[in-house]
Amino acid sequence: MAPATIMAGARRLVSSRRRTEAPRRRPSPSTPPKKLRPMSEIMARAKYAVVERADYSDIICEQCGSGERPGELLLCDKCDKGFHMRCLRPIVVRIPIGSWLCPKCSGHRRVRTFSQKRIIDFFKIQKSGDGKKKCNLSQDTRKRRRRPLVLLKKRRRLLPFIPSEDPNQRLKQMGSLASALTAMQMEFSDDLTYSSDMAPRSANQAKFENGGMQVLSREDMETLELCRSMSRRGECPPFIVVFDSCEGYLYHEIICTAAVMLLNCLFSIFILIMWCSYTVEADAQIKDMTFIAEYTGDVDYIKNRENDDCDSMMTLLLATNPSESLVICPDKCGNIARFINGINNHTPEGKKKQNCKCVRYSVNGECRVLLVATRDIAKGERLYYDYNGYEHEYPTHHFV
Numbered sequence: 261m262a263p264a265t266i267m268a269g270a271r272r273l274v275s276s277r278r279r280t281e282a283p284r285r286r287p288s289p290s291t292p293p294k295k296l297r298p299m300s301e302i303m304a305r306a307k308y309a310v311v312e313r314a315d316y317s318d319i320i321c322e323q324c325g326s327g328e329r330p331g332e333l334l335l336c337d338k339c340d341k342g343f344h345m346r347c348l349r350p351i352v353v354r355i356p357i358g359s360w361l362c363p364k365c366s367g368h369r370r371v372r373t374f375s376q377k378r379i380i381d382f383f384k385i386q387k388s389g390d391g392k393k394k395c396n397l398s399q400d401t402r403k404r405r406r407r408p409l410v411l412l413k414k415r416r417r418l419l420p421f422i423p424s425e426d427p428n429q430r431l432k433q434m435g436s437l438a439s440a441l442t443a444m445q446m447e448f449s450d451d452l453t454y455s456s457d458m459a460p461r462s463a464n465q466a467k468f469e470n471g472g473m474q475v476l477s478r479e480d481m482e483t484l485e486l487c488r489s490m491s492r493r494g495e496c497p498p499f500i501v502v503f504d505s506c507e508g509y510l511y512h513e514i515i516c517t518a519a520v521m522l523l524n525c526l527f528s529i530f531i532l533i534m535w536c537s538y539t540v541e542a543d544a545q546i547k548d549m550t551f552i553a554e555y556t557g558d559v560d561y562i563k564n565r566e567n568d569d570c571d572s573m574m575t576l577l578l579a580t581n582p583s584e585s586l587v588i589c590p591d592k593c594g595n596i597a598r599f600i601n602g603i604n605n606h607t608p609e610g611k612k613k614q615n616c617k618c619v620r621y622s623v624n625g626e627c628r629v630l631l632v633a634t635r636d637i638a639k640g641e642r643l644y645y646d647y648n649g650y651e652h653e654y655p656t657h658h659f660v
């Protein structure tokens with residue numbers, strides 16, 4: 261396996277200027293005043309009116325109702341309400357750079373349902389009719405099973421995913437992805453995308469990788485191509501994007517606070533509608549070494565993204581010359597890979613959850629990031645991988 265990649269967002273240093281931390285004390289009157297800017301200048305620049313609050317000590321988390329751990333409370337730059345970073349969904353792992361709006365002020369993600377026609381349009385699905393390839397797939401799988409175990413163990417090959425047979429189930433799977441992407445205001449793309457204001461395609465060269473990058477074998481490349489052509493025909497991988505329901509912190513709070521249980525439950529239903537977070541579930545049994553998805557999105561230089569808040573950035577190329585290093589940024593377009601959650605790699609329970617891995621390969625001289633199952637995955641199991649596979653910098657303490 262290749263050295264695992266990391267979520268490149270972790271490369272950024274968390275600002276020591278905890279802009280959103282609720283200050284506990286106001287500066288004493290003896291503190292010399294900082295250089296003041298005229299109010300007209302401040303108002304011209306500020307997106308929202310900045311109102312000085314007399315006291316922040318009463319700030320509580322709007323979700324769990326507690327004012328504990330003020331160092332973890334983010335303040336909304338519009339409504340000034342507080343939220344624990346780990347009570348938000350998705351969890352906020354570091355203090356956002358720039359202004360931050362709570363889910364209510366930023367307008368919650370609307371979940372849309374898609375008709376069959378719209379799903380076909382959304383994914384630009386090509387007309388089916390290439391039954392030959394499908395047939396090859398099952399033959400190929402059978403051939404593999406007949407080989408002696410020792411051969412299979414010697415060179416572990418990438419396996420193609422097996423799409424669900426039932427077209428309605430596939431529509432459900434695609435519908436769930438289309439809804440999630442639409443809610444994130446993203447377009448679907450199963451390829452790395454290059455735009456003129458980011459890194460050019462010529463910048464993506466595996467030979468720039470510090471220490472070299474392993475090359476995807478010809479057979480694995482065929483598997484990758486097979487999976488891509490299946491997806492293009494609407495024979496999507498058997499995964500479903502689901503809302504991350506009450507698992508984790510919020511739920512524990514509800515259970516523990518018996519006295520306010522009813523109120524909290526009503527509140528949590530409201531919160532779940534407002535602040536749902538996505539995650540990916542297997543919709544069929546998945547075998548170890550099965551190709552799950554390629555990590556796709558816009559390719560950009562890491563140096564352009566140092567102040568970017570996108571928490572889904574993925575390392576693509578770690579070049580000997582750092583200014584040539586690249587990341588994948590699935591903020592405008594991407595696929596299901598962007599919705600797969602990470603493990604909390606500080607706890608044994610978190611580590612046990614891992615069932616897939618992110619690996620970087622040279623494919624025809626270009627760097628590509630593939631997600632592959634690392635064990636058999638049961639239907640209904642959620643997908644998790646270690647965001648810290650390579651550089652050990654992505655903060656996952658708060659992950660549930």
Ligand SMILES: C[S@@+](CC[C@H](N)C(=O)[O-])C[C@H]1O[C@@H](n2cnc3c(N)ncnc32)[C@H](O)[C@@H]1O
Pocket residue numbers: 350351352353504536537538539571572598599600601602603604658659660
């Ligand atoms: C690549 S996205 C994964 C999809 C994400 N859940 C969503 O709804 O968009 C990464 C972000 O998801 C959240 N996340 C990922 N794994 C998580 C986990 N195990 N528990 C809680 N939040 C998680 C964190 O906010 C992280 O920065």
